[in-house]
Amino acid sequence: MEATRTRAEIPIHLESTNKGRRTCEVIIEDGILDNLGDEIAELSSSKDLGRRVVTVTDSHVGKLYGSKLLTGISKEFSSASSTIEIKAGEKSKSLVNASALCDKLAKLGTDRNSALIALGGGVVGDLTGFVACIYKRGIEYFQVPTTLLAQVDSSIGGKTGVDTEWGKNQLGTFHQPRAVFIDPTTLDTLPKKETINGVAEIVKSAIVADRRIFDRLCDAQESDLLSLETLKPLIPSVCRIKAQIVAKDETEVGPRATLNFGHTVGHAIESASSYSLSHGRCVILGMIAESWVAWQLDLFEERDFSRSQELLERLLNEIAVSQKARQLLGNKKELTRLAMSDKKSTTSGIRMSLPERIGRMSVGGPDGNYKVPVSNEMFVASINYLREHLA
């Protein structure tokens, strides 16, 4: 595995068409934020250095890194670089805000040849990607993720989205960034409570596709499991997992669904809490419940089930699961309704992406779309299991 001091370059070859190759570059390097002007000029589809480059960031990240980024960009794209700041927080991820952002871009004179940079966490990335997709039917954009969750997961793969009153990420598109620039030093300013969201996705990626990362996490001392010293060196490997899966299945008709492990139950809990419980906490709970379902259905090997439960329980000890979370799990009707409205589910019922072994997911029945049908009874039983587990 790479040390993060060095540079890791992971090209995602999205598809080879009769019109050539479409690629998204994922580049990981300490301090890359200082040279983004060069990096973007190098990778841009347009060689027009007069093109407008607009950075979208939020009120927190903007204060920390906005001017640094702008300085780097301005060296290359002197005439036309500017920054738009949105309010930090999930509430910004709405269609109304996407619309306001487009209005601002238009006022700045942003054209089809312009590019956007998303500097921030998942909210900034998802919203900026969505805007880049719909503005004048699509312009180029770059992801510069600054949270662990965004660096190992949400910034890679081209999923964009906004939330609606009836759920998170219910409206969105697939629109690939030209590149993702990951500067792990930005994690040094990340609030501790944000780390858990990234860790949850790292553990997920390990169970889905990489036993070695799983082993490394198991080897970490109890106290080190959430430390940047443990986590930073894993970033390139976790990005590589995501890159490989996305390259195989950009629009999630097949194996990309495996990255949803833990998310059917996790999203239901998150929704039921009206998003007062963090995504990472909910995904950890979701993985505990779904691992159990996989084991109950005779998909997940007993020994790997035990090992995964052990690691997930260690995480559970690190995070405070409130009385509120326990109460939520009592409302099984509501949770079932929410799981039925999950994007993977169909009119014929709940679907989950489930592991067979640590590092390998089930292809999920005869149609092989990596989504395993799960009866409502089994879903409720998994919630009961989770509830007893937490008691």
Place this chain on the structure above:
Amino acid sequence: MEATRTRAEIPIHLESTNKGRRTCEVIIEDGILDNLGDEIAELSSSKDLGRRVVTVTDSHVGKLYGSKLLTGISKEFSSASSTIEIKAGEKSKSLVNASALCDKLAKLGTDRNSALIALGGGVVGDLTGFVACIYKRGIEYFQVPTTLLAQVDSSIGGKTGVDTEWGKNQLGTFHQPRAVFIDPTTLDTLPKKETINGVAEIVKSAIVADRRIFDRLCDAQESDLLSLETLKPLIPSVCRIKAQIVAKDETEVGPRATLNFGHTVGHAIESASSYSLSHGRCVILGMIAESWVAWQLDLFEERDFSRSQELLERLLNEIAVSQKARQLLGNKKELTRLAMSDKKSTTSGIRMSLPERIGRMSVGGPDGNYKVPVSNEMFVASINYLREHLA
């Protein structure tokens, strides 16, 4: 050319990737509206007949054809077919309405396996396509265009969009319908004044790519130029032109820009009129001005320039160009500003797609993207030419 009694099937092979072929079928047949349930079941990517099929239409078209369509659909998709009606008119094409439409779909239980049908003209088609693209990151949809403009142009090619305060179609995506079902008999109920919008695009297609269609239009008697007897038999050929160009260049980075002939000037006039002048009228005016630019730049052969001006003038005699249109042409500053904000234009100036001969467009300079740089002076001169022409 085909008689429209028979069935014309035009497959658009969008691209051959390492994951297989993606195709949109364009099917033209009198009375096909009666069998849409069968047709959709046949072409659906999902063979699940329990899937939800939701028709989106407007208050005019819904009255005429909504229940007929629903009957045909219900035969195949009995459990889950329904209709959503939007208000007829361009004002419905907004992000706010797209959002409301998504809310309604969610309430109906529309999932990723569901499909939408756009029954109507360009407004219904563009809005429904946009919603199909963003709803849960994309669901399948079918176009059933009922205006001449939508049948020969806007329903084919996967452009979706909504209008903003700063312009038409400024937000949108490329999202291909699985199929386009064209029933020319629906034109029998089309208001006369709508016909001109379709005729403008037919003439455009002829100048861009098909000298034979151009000749046929020239051969039509003065009084027949806008008659359905002249126009209906041309539909399959005009659809084929669009299909071929879209197959070559789905996202308009190259030759698809040629279909914008007449639209740089046309859109500017349309915007300046606050959309009180119809699209077809503006495109006819735009083609007159842009043909003249092409001739001035020594791109358009003299003889073909004269022939195109002659046909366009015949059209001009058919349509009433108001005093208001003449006045608009006086505001050259505003028109220039609008042309500069056209999607084709860049920070370095106005771009137009211009003909070399009837049936062949200019590749447009060294980068060969079919967009010819036009100076602001030349643009203003073309507006002056148009103004004198109308006086």
